[in-house]
Amino acid sequence: MTNLKQVLTADISCQLLYVNETQASQVESLQALIAEHKLPIILNTELVTEKLNQKRRQQLSQIATQPILLLDEKDKLSWLSDGLSVAPEWDKMQRRVVSAGRKSELLLQAAKLTADSQVIDATAGFGHDSLILASTGAQVTMLEQQPLMALLLLVEQLRMSTLPNWQKLMSRLQVINTDALTYFARFNNYLGADNEQAIDVIYLDPMFPEDSYQDSKTGKGAKVGKHMQALHQLAHPPTLDEEQQLLQSAQAVVSQNGQKQGRVIVKRPQFAPLLADQQPSESWNNEAVRFDGYFV
Numbered sequence: 001m002t003n004l005k006q007v008l009t010a011d012i013s014c015q016l017l018y019v020n021e022t023q024a025s026q027v028e029s030l031q032a033l034i035a036e037h038k039l040p041i042i043l044n045t046e047l048v049t050e051k052l053n054q055k056r057r058q059q060l061s062q063i064a065t066q067p068i069l070l071l072d073e074k075d076k077l078s079w080l081s082d083g084l085s086v087a088p089e090w091d092k093m094q095r096r097v098v099s100a101g102r103k104s105e106l107l108l109q110a111a112k113l114t115a116d117s118q119v120i121d122a123t124a125g126f127g128h129d130s131l132i133l134a135s136t137g138a139q140v141t142m143l144e145q146q147p148l149m150a151l152l153l154l155v156e157q158l159r160m161s162t163l164p165n166w167q168k169l170m171s172r173l174q175v176i177n178t179d180a181l182t183y184f185a186r187f188n189n190y191l192g193a194d195n196e197q198a199i200d201v202i203y204l205d206p207m208f209p210e211d212s213y214q215d216s217k218t219g220k221g222a223k224v225g226k227h228m229q230a231l232h233q234l235a236h237p238p239t240l241d242e243e244q245q246l247l248q249s250a251q252a253v254v255s256q257n258g259q260k261q262g263r264v265i266v267k268r269p270q271f272a273p274l275l276a277d278q279q280p281s282e283s284w285n286n287e288a289v290r291f292d293g294y295f296v
């Protein structure tokens with residue numbers, strides 16, 4: 001298969017398969033969303049009438065020279081990665097989001113958010129952690145460098161906004177297709193110390209080498225799920241230099257938070273080395289993950 005990491009560094013040509021003629025208006029809405037958010041994606045649309053069973057999906061992704069998006073018979077958009085359909089599927093997070101609190105979510109213990117907090121999730125991915133952060137009432141700006149992932153997030157936000165139970169939470173999310181370093185640099189250059197957009201927490205969950213989620217000796221640690229497997233086709237783990245830049249510029253952003261203490265929270269597999277080799281102020285961990293907090 002073509003190396004998607006290379007394909008996705010420039011404008012992306014992407015194949016959009018849809019399964020029913022009546023979906024023409026959904027395809028148009030997708031095109032409009034891409035234009036509105038200036039996503040560098042070129043959609044090549046194709047109506048497929050054959051049955052897309054698991055075997056066929058596997059074949060399609062094996063011969064693909066460009067990423068494949070699928071609009072299924074239920075109008076759900078997913079990305080066909082190694083034969084598996086992956087999508088944010090925020091509805092599956094409902095129970096976790098409803099019961100999310102500092103007792104049940106280590107991330108919330110680490111982030112210490114209140115309903116008026118401003119958060120940047122600088123590595124949004126499928127947006128699952130953003131939902132946990134936003135469950136507190138906080139406003140969450142979601143940065144995602146990969147246009148394809150940003151598109152999946154925007155589509156999911158629109159879809160979930162039509163569900164009454166989710167509308168308020170959806171209105172607290174803002175998805176931006178950008179590299180976090182570019183966003184932080186702009187923030188640090190243009191905004192003064194007492195600006196209204198002061199950021200309380202920046203959350204970083206950068207990629208981690210695929211084979212390093214579990215302890216090699218004991219086998220303990222997180223199993224890599226299908227969402228994370230798919231992301232490994234799109235995004236590289238950062239180099240040490242990139243880790244240092246990310247952590248430093250995130251710390252610079254939260255340090256502009258007036259009198260309040262800002263914090264950068266970093267998610268790592270439990271046994272992973274520290275981001276940028278930097279000692280955190282405090283850490284929280286369970287048997288799978290660790291959150292390192294850098295207080296500024």
Ligand SMILES: C[S@@+](CC[C@H](N)C(=O)[O-])C[C@H]1O[C@@H](n2cnc3c(N)ncnc32)[C@H](O)[C@@H]1O
Binds near residue numbers: 125179208
């Ligand atoms: C490990 S995943 C994050 C998963 C996410 N926490 C979730 O709950 O789904 C990392 C994501 O961050 C994105 N990413 C990595 N470095 C980035 C950067 N410098 N700026 C913006 N996005 C970045 C990757 O494209 C990938 O989608």
